[in-house]
Amino acid sequence: MKSLGIMRIGFRLLVNDKAKFSALLVGIVFAVFLMTQMTAMFAGxxxxxxxxxxxVGxxxxxxxxxxxxxxxxFPLPSFLLxxxxxxxxxKYAAPLYIGGAQVRLANGKYQSVSVVGLDDVSLFGxxxxxxxxxxxxxxxNAFLVIDDPEIAKLGNPKIGTTxxxxxxRGVVVGLAKVSANGLNGVPTLYTLYSRAVAYIPGTRFSTSYILVEPKTPAAVASIKQQVAKLGYLALTKAEFNQRIANFYTYQTGIGTNILLMTIISFLVxxxxxxxxxxxxxxENLDNFGALKAIGAKGSELVKMILFMAAFxxxxxxxxxxGLVTVVISLIQSVLPNYAAITTSWNLAFSFAMVLLIAGVSSYIGVRRVLKIEPFDIFRG
Structure with a gap:
């Protein structure tokens, strides 16, 4: 029998049994939804x-x-800059201050904020x-307020708000946008490095980070070595992001909990x-036996099973x-600070897990079908 014909027969057998086909779909959809949703939350x-x-960039x-x-x-000593x-x-280096503070609003309420102090000369970042x-x-007394979902906690300030x-005293002199919202759920203020240090008490050292622009990509390795001799780390943007990812994945409960939920979703x-x-x-052993009796080879039945499972x-x-995308879009329309995004890696992960589920299902089906003998069907 031709492969196309055997697959067409398999397709008809599959979709004609609407109850079983629906049950198969529900199981896979449920697993994909949970796996993709969990990994999308982690990616967010x-x-x-x-x-x-x-x-900062x-x-x-x-x-x-x-x-x-x-x-x-952890503040860096002044000599390091x-x-x-x-x-x-x-090529260039600039200090950056990042700290937390309590802001007293015009209505008398207090609100936690994150304060970013930019280099007074270059405003780098x-x-x-x-x-x-x-x-x-x-x-x-000038501050910039980041216009993100957390700005409402400051009462949606305008230029001139104190x-x-x-x-x-602080004065809002502008509203600004950034590429990515923060994780901690607090509004963000930008100001000058010198003003941030003066407004927010701290330790004897005040530089949170030193931002470096190398002359050439080839200079990165040399800069790392020179900084390491002083007892500190110089990381590229990608390396710093990987360090952050490792921390949340392996040193907090977030990565473990999401991994467990993903495994449970796959097993279910x-x-x-x-x-x-x-x-x-x-339920279709008679049909598979009949196909064998009229000349279908074992390899063709295996192809049929694989096609049905893959489809x-x-x-x-x-x-x-599709359900994950719709759910994330709906939730973010109501809760803009909802942290979940679909990325190529979590879609690829879910796809790989679905193929594994299809492989498990196919293996179970193939073992049973290959044991069928036509005379057993017609003898009954």
Whole structure:
């Protein structure tokens, strides 16, 4: 029998039994939905965790070896900036301040904020302005407010709105946008490095990070070695992001919990699909035996089983991914700070798991079908 013909017969057998076909789809859709949703949430969390690195955009970061996430920094000594500026291969270096503070709003309420202090000279890492003039940041008490979903916690301030930080006056001189929202759920203010240090009390060292621009890509390795001799780390943007990802994956409960949920989703989908597919094969043993009796080879029946399992798995994968996309879009329309994104790697992961489910289901079905002898069917 021709392969196309045997697959057409398999397709008819599959879709004509609507109850079993629907049960197979439900199991796969459920597994795909949960696996993709879990990994999308993790990807969203990592994207938010990378936000500082993404928004600042520096090619290299000099950090304390104890730093795992940019929101929790260990201040660097003052001499380190001068040392980095004098290193071979460094085109430019600038300090960056990141800290937390309590803001007293005009209505008397307090709100936690994240404060980013930019280098007074270069404003290296500045956000994209929406309203106002960037140069107004040099005015007295000036702050930029990031216009993201958290801005409502500040009462949706406008240019000219005033507030207090540590009994010091602050004035909103502009609204700005950044590429990625933060993970901690607090509004973000940008100001000058010198003002951030003056407004927010801290330790004797105040530099959170040193942002470095190498002269050439070839200079990166040399800069790393020179910084390492001083007891600190120089990381590229990709390396810093990987360090953050490793921290959230292996040193917090987030990665473990999501991994367990993903494994459970796979096992549930595989068990439902495998059992249902096996029941489908048992109910159609007469048909498979008849096909063998009229000349269908074992290899052709194997192709039929593989086709049926693959067709069901891919259909379920498409429906499951579509449901995830719709659910994420709906939730984000209501909750803009919902951290979940679909990426190529989590779609590829779900696809690989679906193929594995299809392989398990096929194996169960193939073993049973290959044992069929035509005379057993017609003898009954």
């Amino acid at each position: 969390i990592l994207n938010r965790a990378y936000s500082t690195v993404t928004n 520096a090619d290299m970061w000099v950090i304390d070896p104890a730093v795992n996430t940019p929101t929790i920094s 001068d040392a980095v500026l004098s290193m071979d291969g460094v 500045r956000p994209h302005m929406e309203e106002g003039n960037l140069l107004d940041i040099y005015a007295d 507030f207090e930080i540590n009994d010091l 989908g595989a068990s439902i699909s495998g059992q249902t597919f096996y029941a489908f094969v048992l 069901t798995a891919l259909t379920g994968y498409g429906i499951g991914v």
